[in-house]
Amino acid sequence: MTLPTSRRRVVLLGATGSIGSQACDVIARFPNRFELVGAVAGSDGAALAAIAARFGVARTALVHAEPGAALPAGCAAGMEAACEIAAMEADVVCVAITGAAAIRPTLAAIDAGATIATATKEVLVMAGELVKARAATAGARIVPIDSEHSALWQCLRGEDPASVSRLVLTASGGPFLRRPLDTFASITPAEALAHPTWNMGPKVTIDSATMMNKGLEVIEAHFLFDAPYASIDVAIHPTSIVHSWVEFQDGAVVAQMGIPDMRVPIALALADGERLPGVGPHLDLRDVSPLEFLPVDGARFPAVALARSAGERGGLAPCVFNAANEEAVTAFTAGQCRFDEIVPLVSEALSAFHDHGASSLDAVLAADAWGREFVRTNTVGATVAR
Secondary structure, three states: OOOOOOOEEEEEEOOOOHHHHHHHHHHHHOOOOEEEEEEEEOOOHHHHHHHHHHHOOOEEEEOOOOOOOOOOOOEEEOHHHHHHHHOOOOOEEEEOOOHHHHHHHHHHHHHOOOEEEEOOHHHHHHHHHHHHHHHHHHOOEEEEOOHHHHHHHHHHOOOOHHHEEEEEEEEOOHHHOOOOHHHHHHOOHHHHOOOOOOOOOHHHHHHHHHOHHHHHHHHHHHHHHOOOHHHEEEEEOOOOOEEEEEEEOOOOEEEEEOOOOOHHHHHHHHOOOOOOOOOOOOOOHHHHOOOOOEOOOOOOOOHHHHHHHHHHHOOOHHHHHHHHHHHHHHHHHOOOOOHHHHHHHHHHHHHHOOOOOOOOHHHHHHHHHHHHHHHHHHHOOOOOOO
16 A cells, blocks of 8 residues: 655564565665664564664564563564554555564464565465465555565566566575585585575575575566566576566566665665665676576576476475475574485475375365474484584
8 A cells, every 4th residue: 555655654573584684774774765663573582673763663562482581671572463554554664574474473464465575485385376366456566575576576577578588586605506416415504504605694695505595486476577487487596786686588588687785776775676875785787797507407596496396286395395494494504304304304394295286275274284293204303413
């Protein structure tokens, strides 16, 4: 919804994480353009209180408040409180909650008819059909914050969808692009968290190391841009200067480029596509040439093909794919599985899952729970030597 005000009213879900913190930076930099009216965090009450004080936010919620813990003044607790804030009257709801936990607040914001600026690809991966149906009913719009999907959004603006032949998502290849494959079993969480080009939260960073992140993005692109999976491709681009590109039927290619900085796609989404001055550093192509592009090595990064197969299978398979991956990443960081076991665990979950089809929220949550339990069961008692 668009409100008659000179400033865009923003609700921020996941306010204390990496994307949330950078969104706060953007809002603070343009106080004449944005007003933060609601904020939700996971468990960091002190950081949420600081944000509320900084921006004068009257409505906040902490999803995972410790029992008996003192909450910041005016702060509510629990998922229902988070959903109430997500459904506030606002111009844009920025979704930066990590993983599957974002689905209920996102649906609440969609049902309220807000524009959804989403950095949480897992929501569309889990429940793309449900999300799109609810958005159509409520008149809500979904705009991307992920750098790759923001790039595609920018490249496609003003273009006839029928003229598009291929969407190409770029991937840095993460920290293990050239690491010998026979050493993958010894990769530690600290090594997987050392991303070469982007500053992101821990789960997304590990997903980038396995390229699960890119697999999730393929599924997200399918739902965001109504693109068939056959027309969505991935290319390795180690320096992350070209964020993605679009190939058109006449042979033209349009790419979006920039210094890796998430504030640029955040600001663009919050401003509903308007470009604000000085958000990020300027790129001089003479300083970053030559630009290198490589095909995805399926042996090194099997997650991309696995994600594509889950997407093409449809139904609740992408939901299980996402849930199993989240639990496998948790197991890896806890020392309960090796790095090179993450993708096989997800593949095993998909093979064992029998889809019953229904795309209701209850069915999505049940499939999510099933995928998590499968991975937990298959990693229980495992110990990884480091």
